Amino acid sequence: xxxxxxxxxxxxxxxxxxxxxxxxxxxxxxxxxxxxxxxxxxxxxxxxxxxxxxxxxxxxxxxxxxxxxxxxxxxxxxxxxxxxxxxxxxxxxxxxxxxxxxxxxxxxxxxxxxxxxxxxxxxxxxxxxxxxxxxxxxxxxxxxxxxxxxxxxxxxxxxxxxxxxxxxxxxxxxxxxxxxxxxxxxxxxxxxxxxxxxxxxxxxxxxxxxxxxxxxxxxxxxxxxxxxxxxxxxxxxxxxxxxxxxxxxxxxxxxxxxxxxxxxxxxxxxxxxxxxxxxxxxxxxxxxxxxxxxxxxxxxxxxxxxxxxxxxxxxxxxxxxxxxxxxxxxxxxxxxxxxxxxxxxxxxxxxxxxxxxxxxxxxxxxxxxxxxxxxxxxxxxxxxxxxxxxxxxxxxxxxxxxxxxxxxxxxxxxxxxxxxxxxxxxxxxxxxxxxxxxxxxxxxxxxxxxxx
Amino acid sequence: xxxxxxxxxxxxxxxxxxxxxxxxxxxxxxxxxxxxxxxxxxxxxxxxxxxxxxxxxxxxxxxxxxxxxxxxxxxxxxxxxxxxxxxxxxxxxxxxxxxxxxxxxxxxxxxxxxxxxxxxxxxxxxxxxxxxxxxxxxxxxxxxxxxxxxxxxxxxxxxxxxxxxxxxxxxxxxxxxxxxxxxxxxxxxxxxxxxxxxxxxxxxxxxxxxxxxxxxxxxxxxxxxxxxxxxxxxxxxxxxxxxxxxxxxxxxxxxxxxxxxxxxxxxxxxxxxxxxxxxxxxxxxxxxxxxxxxxxxxxxxxxxxxxxxxxxxxxxxxxxxxxxxxxxxxxxxxxxxxxxxxxxxxxxxxxxxxxxxxxxxxxxxxxxxxxxxxxxxxxxxxxxxxxxxxxxxxxxxxxxxxxxxxxxxxxxxxxxxxxxxxxxxxxxxxxxxxxxxxxxxxxxxxxxxxxx
Numbered sequence: 001x002x003x004x005x006x007x008x009x010x011x012x013x014x015x016x017x018x019x020x021x022x023x024x025x026x027x028x029x030x031x032x033x034x035x036x037x038x039x040x041x042x043x044x045x046x047x048x049x050x051x052x053x054x055x056x057x058x059x060x061x062x063x064x065x066x067x068x069x070x071x072x073x074x075x076x077x078x079x080x081x082x083x084x085x086x087x088x089x090x091x092x093x094x095x096x097x098x099x100x101x102x103x104x105x106x107x108x109x110x111x112x113x114x115x116x117x118x119x120x121x122x123x124x125x126x127x128x129x130x131x132x133x134x135x136x137x138x139x140x141x142x143x144x145x146x147x148x149x150x151x152x153x154x155x156x157x158x159x160x161x162x163x164x165x166x167x168x169x170x171x172x173x174x175x176x177x178x179x180x181x182x183x184x185x186x187x188x189x190x191x192x193x194x195x196x197x198x199x200x201x202x203x204x205x206x207x208x209x210x211x212x213x214x215x216x217x218x219x220x221x222x223x224x225x226x227x228x229x230x231x232x233x234x235x236x237x238x239x240x241x242x243x244x245x246x247x248x249x250x251x252x253x254x255x256x257x258x259x260x261x262x263x264x265x266x267x268x269x270x271x272x273x274x275x276x277x278x279x280x281x282x283x284x285x286x287x288x289x290x291x292x293x294x295x296x297x298x299x300x301x302x303x304x305x306x307x308x309x310x311x312x313x314x315x316x317x318x319x320x321x322x323x324x325x326x327x328x329x330x331x332x333x334x335x336x337x338x339x340x341x342x343x344x345x346x347x348x349x350x351x352x353x354x355x356x357x358x359x360x361x362x363x364x365x366x367x368x369x370x371x372x373x374x375x376x377x378x379x380x381x382x383x384x385x386x387x388x389x390x391x392x393x394x395x396x397x398x399x400x401x402x403x404x405x406x407x408x409x410x411x412x413x414x415x416x417x418x419x420x421x422x423x424x425x426x427x428x429x430x431x432x433x434x435x436x437x438x439x440x441x442x443x444x445x446x447x448x449x450x451x452x
Numbered sequence: 453x454x455x456x457x458x459x460x461x462x463x464x465x466x467x468x469x470x471x472x473x474x475x476x477x478x479x480x481x482x483x484x485x486x487x488x489x490x491x492x493x494x495x496x497x498x499x500x501x502x503x504x505x506x507x508x509x510x511x512x513x514x515x516x517x518x519x520x521x522x523x524x525x526x527x528x529x530x531x532x533x534x535x536x537x538x539x540x541x542x543x544x545x546x547x548x549x550x551x552x553x554x555x556x557x558x559x560x561x562x563x564x565x566x567x568x569x570x571x572x573x574x575x576x577x578x579x580x581x582x583x584x585x586x587x588x589x590x591x592x593x594x595x596x597x598x599x600x601x602x603x604x605x606x607x608x609x610x611x612x613x614x615x616x617x618x619x620x621x622x623x624x625x626x627x628x629x630x631x632x633x634x635x636x637x638x639x640x641x642x643x644x645x646x647x648x649x650x651x652x653x654x655x656x657x658x659x660x661x662x663x664x665x666x667x668x669x670x671x672x673x674x675x676x677x678x679x680x681x682x683x684x685x686x687x688x689x690x691x692x693x694x695x696x697x698x699x700x701x702x703x704x705x706x707x708x709x710x711x712x713x714x715x716x717x718x719x720x721x722x723x724x725x726x727x728x729x730x731x732x733x734x735x736x737x738x739x740x741x742x743x744x745x746x747x748x749x750x751x752x753x754x755x756x757x758x759x760x761x762x763x764x765x766x767x768x769x770x771x772x773x774x775x776x777x778x779x780x781x782x783x784x785x786x787x788x789x790x791x792x793x794x795x796x797x798x799x800x801x802x803x804x805x806x807x808x809x810x811x812x813x814x815x816x817x818x819x820x821x822x823x824x825x826x827x828x829x830x831x832x833x834x835x836x837x838x839x840x841x842x843x844x845x846x847x848x849x850x851x852x853x854x855x856x857x858x859x860x861x862x863x864x865x866x867x868x869x870x871x872x873x874x875x876x877x878x879x880x881x882x883x884x885x886x887x888x889x890x891x892x893x894x895x896x897x898x899x900x901x902x903x904x
Contacts, residue, residue: 027568029561069562070533071573077529078572081522109481110521116479116715116743118767119571120530121523164742167719167751263568267619290616291568292770294746295777299619315570315767318744325747 003091007041010076014435021208026234026264031068035366036075038063038131061135062423065123066365078124095155102343118315129341134421144421145377153178160347168321174350181385188381196412199394200228207232218250225411228256234264244280260286271303284309297328312362317347324355335362336371349383364395369406370422401429455543459493462528466887473660478686478716484521487818488528490583513587514875517575518817530576547607554795570767581793586873595868597829605630612799620773626802633837640833648864651846657683670702677863680708686716696732712738723755736761749780764814769799776807787814788823801835816847821858822874825865853881
């Protein structure tokens with residue numbers, strides 16, 4: 001029996017994280033972690049479930065864009081602009097419907113001008129696409145990673161938009177990647193459920209933290225079972241060297257320490273800086289320069305000894321394609337909410353698999369860990385077939401606001417069991433953090449703002 | 453005496469152009485040409501002028517983002533998000549102030565996350581930057597092209613953000629380009645005032661026009677003095693061949709016919725299509741593939757005999773940098789309203805001059821011809837120093853809505869004389885086309901929409 005999407009609701013949710021310098025880095029000194037949070041409502045109980053859904057009688061789909069504060073209202077407006085493509089549509093339940101929805105959202109003939117396929121409008125499409133996947137997986141009674149891993153190679157290929165990709169990846173090549181990984185799916189699913197997926201933590205290394213806090217948190221991370229941590233760099237060169245040397249001393253030679261410049265260098269500067277940091281054995285340099293600069297990343301990779309990682313701000317699959325074609329990166333860092341959702345990330349996973357480059361997802365922010373774990377686990381089961389040299393970023397912020405938060409055990413993400421995309425924010429968290437009317441923000445308003 | 457920007461007003465202006473298929477192409481079948489139109493208000497008469505300004509006592513700055521309909525309200529929201537950077541600020545009058553404003557608008561530490569420097573938020577910054585240039589040039593009593601061409605090389609270099617550019621263009625290299633063009637400035641200004649700047653016209657070639665209209669408009673264009681026209685391609689290959697052969701027959705062998713695929717092909721398809729069209733001697737193939745695909749453009753350029761042109765959708769200076777580094781394009785097509793305004797386009801003009809690639813601006817839409825003529829003329833006077841192989845696109849749509857519309861004579865743009873950026877839309881045009889409340893749109897509402 002068919003159901004219909006009856007409404008699309010958007011909330012402007014912001015957390016005042018800048019007050020503690022959580023999340024501070026070379027380009028983003030004062031983020032207020034935020035989400036343009038999307039709820040897709042439907043028109044009744046799911047007959048297949050024979051009773052009330054998780055959020056009441058009618059199942060809902062939840063998704064979001066992540067931002068760092070100002071402009072979250074622009075994202076919300078961009079989500080609203082997608083309403084005509086969604087409301088009144090039959091609830092998407094399978095690959096065919098989820099592929100159609102993704103293509104409709106990213107190829108609106110007028111909205112496309114605002115990108116194309118990049119920035120505000122593309123992230124908005126991603127939020128709605130991801131909410132639809134949350135809804136479809138709930139109706140299938142499965143977490144998104146298992147819902148995806150239960151699809152045939154042909155169904156998965158049908159989810160991808162190959163436009164502007166075929167010089168690097170054709171549908172037949174994608175099918176070959178997926179078929180090669182088909183035999184071991186069940187075994188790898190079992191291993192994921194038993195062992196989880198390796199994580200690394202960025203919590204010690206925010207640029208605004210002092211040396212004592214950095215050392216203490218680095219040691220705590222190792223004690224908790226993490227084998228990789230990450231530090232922000234890109235301040236004064238002396239500070240970067242001191243911080244990395246302190247961290248190296250604190251964790252010893254066997255723990256991987258990635259460093260992250262958050263785009264702040266030009267090519268020559270990146271080469272110079274990483275040459276200076278190399279004696280402390282950084283595992284990778286992340287975002288050494290502009291996320292749009294494919295050739296710049298290739299030059300940085302060629303010019304100094306440390307591996308390069310990038311992708312959290314890569315605008316779309318076409319940028320990832322070029323990063324791989326140019327040999328510009330050693331690690332592909334997908335982000336669950338920067339591109340147009342599950343469908344476009346599937347294209348990127350397939351590109352990375354074809355080129356043999358490991359995917360190490362970006363996470364943190366608000367709910368990005370919750371989402372992206374599903375994509376990495378699906379990649380292991382049905383695309384790359386391996387966890388070797390692969391880790392998912394973990395940051396211990398704001399998970400308490402989610403109904404199905406990530407669980408980390410001994411430095412691993414525990415595979416989610418609940419149906420859906422782990423995207424549902426708690427109603428009280430939504431109510432408290434709505435901007436500017438929620439009580440968390442009203443309490444921070446100045447007398448001038450409130451007119452008192 | 454200092455003045456202050458007292459308000460920023462944004463209007464959502466849309467023209468129902470889709471009703472005539474004006475502007476139709478392979479990716480944009482039904483555009484409603486639109487503008488998120490910005491007015492910067494100031495707090496009083498300009499003491500230097502000793503009387504009322506053009507728009508009343510207080511001088512105003514006018515600028516806009518161009519869109520093709522849906523989503524124009526998202527652009528307006530993005531412009532609103534920039535208000536705190538503008539309102540209350542001293543009116544920018546010189547290179548130092550215009551450079552500071554540009555950098556503040558593009559590097560807001562939280563808004564930057566929504567790009568960075570691309571899509572909706574970047575175009576919004578461009579609209580405000582351009583409005584500030586309109587205002588500053590009016591206060592200087594000069595059209596923007598002459599205001600720019602009156603600045604010293606050092607002032608011009610101070611307007612540019614060299615971040616992520618220095619592997620291709622350093623401040624010293626930019627200074628060398630500008631100093632080399634300094635000697636002939638006065639002579640070239642005189643030639644521009646006497647002769648204008650060559651134009652080409654796209655009016656004959658919209659994809660939705662039938663063959664008779666195409667042939668008639670092509671012949672009319674030649675009769676009017678144009679030596680280059682442009683056709684849209686990217687439909688069925690037989691249609692493209694037929695249309696180009698008809699146009700070639702209509703205009704003869706000596707008129708240049710550019711073709712424009714508006715991003716619709718993959719690399720192999722672009723090579724195949726252009727090989728088929730080559731016997732009809734197309735002058736360039738514009739946007740053969742994704743505007744994000746630097747390596748794809750390079751492959752298209754290498755794989756078939758026709759020259760490549762691109763840039764109207766290139767997101768920022770970093771994409772242009774790579775197009776030049778990779779030898780991916782024969783012509784750089786700047787757009788006045790896609791990147792962050794005059795300042796970022798100056799960086800792109802300097803990059804193109806260093807690499808010796810001609811700049812042939814994109815125009816059309818709403819008011820894009822009015823703006824971009826200033827940049828091409830400034831390029832001729834003070835950057836490249838030449839008009840050879842350079843033409844500005846011209847489309848004869850919607851100029852009647854502007855107070856200082858472009859003037860075309862014998863296939864040339866006549867150099868604008870009025871102070872400012874030619875950006876001011878007529879008050880009646882604004883009132884009539886506000887969306888959805890203006891009378892043009894109210895007249896088109898269905899009974900369901902109006903509740904009658």
